[in-house]
Every structure is written in C-alpha cells, then in structure tokens.
Amino acid sequence: EAGVVQSPRYKIIEKKQPVAFWCNPISGHNTLYWYLQNLGQGPELLIRYENEEAVDDSQLPKDRFSAERLKGVDSTLKIQPAELGDSAVYLCASSLESTEPQYFGPGTRLLVL
Amino acid sequence: QQQVKQSPQSLIVQKGGISIINCAYENTAFDYFPWYQQFPGKGPALLIAIRPDVSEKKEGRFTISFNKSAKQFSLHIMDSQPGDSATYFCAASNRGGSEKLVFGKGTKLTVNP
Numbered sequence: 187e188a189g190v191v192q193s194p195r196y197k198i199i200e201k202k203q204p205v206a207f208w209c210n211p212i213s214g215h216n217t218l219y220w221y222l223q224n225l226g227q228g229p230e231l232l233i234r235y236e237n238e239e240a241v242d243d244s245q246l247p248k249d250r251f252s253a254e255r256l257k258g259v260d261s262t263l264k265i266q267p268a269e270l271g272d273s274a275v276y277l278c279a280s281s282l283e284s285t286e287p288q289y290f291g292p293g294t295r296l297l298v299l
Numbered sequence: 300q301q302q303v304k305q306s307p308q309s310l311i312v313q314k315g316g317i318s319i320i321n322c323a324y325e326n327t328a329f330d331y332f333p334w335y336q337q338f339p340g341k342g343p344a345l346l347i348a349i350r351p352d353v354s355e356k357k358e359g360r361f362t363i364s365f366n367k368s369a370k371q372f373s374l375h376i377m378d379s380q381p382g383d384s385a386t387y388f389c390a391a392s393n394r395g396g397s398e399k400l401v402f403g404k405g406t407k408l409t410v411n412p
Contacts, residue, residue: 228388228402277342290342
C-alpha cells in the first residue's frame with residue numbers, strides 16, 4: 187500500500203514569491219493534516235481536514251497561508267508571499283479517522299532566499 | 300507554553316545498551332501518547348503508542364512506560380542497534396487522538412557500534 191505522497195520534495199524560492207505544496211494521502215484516509223517542522227523541532231499542526239472540511243486551522247497564518255482539499259482527497263498548501271522565516275519542512279499526514287494513528291509523508295523542504 | 304517536554308535533547312548509547320527517553324506533559328486531558336521515529340530526510344513514522352488505561356506497552360524491543368499521576372511517559376529501547384539511530388519524538392493528544400498532536404522537541408539518538 188502506498189504511503190502519503192508529497193511533492194515537490196525540495197523547493198527553493200526567493201522571498202515574496204508564491205509556493206505550493208501538494209499531498210496525496212493514503213487511500214481511504216478521511217483525515218488529512220499539514221504540519222510545519224522547523225529544524226531541530228517537532229512538527230506543529232497547521233491545519234486538519236475531515237474529508238473536505240477544515241476542522242482545525244487555528245494555527246494557520248491566514249494572511250499568507252491557504253489550503254484546500256478538493257473532493258476530500260488530495261490537498262494543496264500555499265504560501266503567498268513567502269518570507270525568509272517560512273524556510274522549514276512542510277509535512278502532510280493522514281489517518282483513517284481522527285482517532286486513528288497518523289501516517290506522515292516525507293515532507294517538502296522549503297528554502298526561502 | 301510547551302505542553303510536552305522531552306529529554307534528553309541528545310543521547311549516545313553503545314550497541315546492545317538501553318536507550319531511555321522521557322517526556323512530561325501538563326494537560327491532564329491528554330489521553331493518547333504516541334512515539335515517532337524520524338530518520339534524516341524522512342517524515343516521522345509511528346513507532347508505538349499508549350493510552351492511559353495501561354501503565355506499560357511493549358512491542359518488540361520498544362516499551363512505553365506511563366505514569367499518569369506524575370504526568371510522565373518514557374520510551375525504552377532495549378538492545379539498541381546502530382539502525383535505531385534517529386530522532387525520536389513523543390507526542391500527546393486528547394479525545395482519543397482526535398484533537399491535534401502536540402509534539403516534544405525531539406531526542407537525537409546515536410547508537411555506536
């Protein structure tokens with residue numbers, strides 16, 4: 187069974203540019219999460235989806251970050267415009283239901299110059 | 300406010316030794332405590348998890364010990380192997396894991412051959 191797929195794996199952009207990350211969760215998983223992981227830190231939740239509904243986006247900086255989960259499957263996380271401090275790894279995870287274990291993708295490593 | 304405090308930050312053990320990583324939490328509503336293992340360039344992978352109705356859970360060489368009164372839980376890796384060298388994160392959530400996972404800052408484990 188395929189795991190969580192993320193693309194791109196690496197992205198280098200200049201500040202003020204837009205960037206988008208894509209996530210394909212494990213088939214059949216209803217809950218999808220986006221996490222931010224800074225170097226030397228644990229992941230921090232940005233947003234959680236139950237199917238296509240964002241049920242927890244309290245930690246998402248809405249002035250520059252946006253996310254969507256079309257048809258309750260794939261998801262896209264966007265940053266516009268990117269800032270230097272956005273350099274980090276963006277992780278996507280999914281679970282069968284919100285009370286089930288979360289499985290993480292490999293992440294997208296973003297470097298903002 | 301850091302809700303889950305993890306120690307030590309780094310740990311070096313000899314092959315065959317026991318690795319012990321500790322976590323303490325503050326929110327008494329937490330009722331789901333997973334441990335994740337992360338290799339460089341990879342996403343975190345669920346290792347083992349415990350709920351507070353038991354004081355210990357063992358899976359192979361990995362054991363979680365849970366002390367509800369002290370609000371502490373720990374990961375023990377028996378017969379540590381070089382392949383166990385990774386960063387380990389404890390996490391906690393409430394409502395059976397349906398609420399967001401709060402991660403510790405991680406412990407970088409090095410097992411020397």
